[in-house]
Amino acid sequence: MEDLLLKLRGIVVEVNEVFEKVKKLFVDELGIEEDKVTMEAKLEEDLDIDSLGIVEVVMAFEDEFEIEIDDEELTDVGTVGQAVNLLHSKL
């Protein structure tokens, strides 16, 4: 039981790290206001990231995390949290 808790805590820490990195990218690279970047924030409605912006976001993620993201993987990504989870799963 304790092992499981420790493991869960570890995942939470990792997710938080990914979120902080994502947040920094959104603020520094895309010029989005820091306060707006929350796990719940919707990319299009809340952060004003349109279809062209998504391509930029993906490029920024790929560079930052040294991964590759296929277009199909983005189908279900509509919020910052979903993006963070996708990135976390690929690390």
Next chain:
Amino acid sequence: MSKRRVVITGLGTINPLGNNVTDTWDKLIKGESGIDTITSFETNELPVSFAGEVKNFDANEYMGKQQARKLDKSSQLSIFATEEALKDANLNTDERLGPNVGIVFGTGIGGIGSTEQAVRTFDERGASRINPLAITQLMPNSSTGQVAIQYGIEGPSLTITTACAASANAVGEAKNMIQNGIVDMVVVGGTESGTTPMTIGAFAQIRALSTNNENPKEACKPFDKDRDGFVMGEGSTVLIMESEESALKRGVDIYGYVAGYGATTDAYHITAPAEGGKGAVLAMQNAIKDADLSTEDIDYINAHGTSTPANDKNETAAIKTVFGPKAYEINISSTKSMTGHLLGGGGAFESMVSVLAIQKSIIPPTINLNNPDEECDLKYTPNAAIEKVIKVAMSNSFGFGGHNGVLVFKKD
């Protein structure tokens, strides 16, 4: 049926002299130069190290970083100038302008800086790293689209790319749109931010630019014997044009009337003007005729006056052909001596200068004109502005490609 009359009711500008109409005009009539050593990039490898750059403009501060980074600088400047022009015309910039308003912008080389950046990224990092915004930044119609989006302009839109005649043609085509009843109002602009290491290098290769690196402010000397080429400039100027009826109904002040437009093509050489300025002659004659005026009526000519040996000589010859002996009496000036050559933004800027000259009864000077050239022997208003009542002004713009756009503006 008489043609609808077209008026100018709003002006906005950002250019090497100033970031609004008032500051710009003050400097124009004082004869100040906006040309200086280039600060936005390293010029060590280039034969020319100066230009007319826009100063004190921070796009991130003006429109927010998220929006600014989506736009090429030429479009950032277009939005900045449009905002001033719309407010000046007493229009609400928070409301969409709708389908009865058109937009016509002129530019020479569009988002060339963004093009260069994308090519650099492609070469260094491959296709998958190209900025996804590159296409929408570099396309020449980017300013037209971005300004339309910003202010909800839903009527017809055109982007004109006749090089240095582009925004003179824009003013002319907008006049036709209004005159023909297609729309009641057109947001007309000229924009250019094409001063990059590559363009400086390329223009220098065809010996088009002045190389007076030691004295940037004195480098642009239209009609002077020692002139040695034009000086690159950047900026955007926007005019709100509408039918006289629309302006009267809205109860706004009128700067002046866009009375005549003449457009011709040299069909002679891709850079050199036709000998004696044949295409320019016909464009001036057509513009005067379109305004239902005669050569006797023209009080002031804002010349194309680029400061290249070929332009100034041929433009002078063309003016003599059009006006005969009266050519020696007309006040002429080239404000490019102060701004540099705004390329596709020049026609709109010089249209603004022409209507302000009419409104304020002042002719801005041609600065740096100290040694007259025997082939350029007209009244070019050297070095100091003069006061004079101007009822009719003409503005000349000629572009690489052989494009000639001439406009006639009237006081009433």
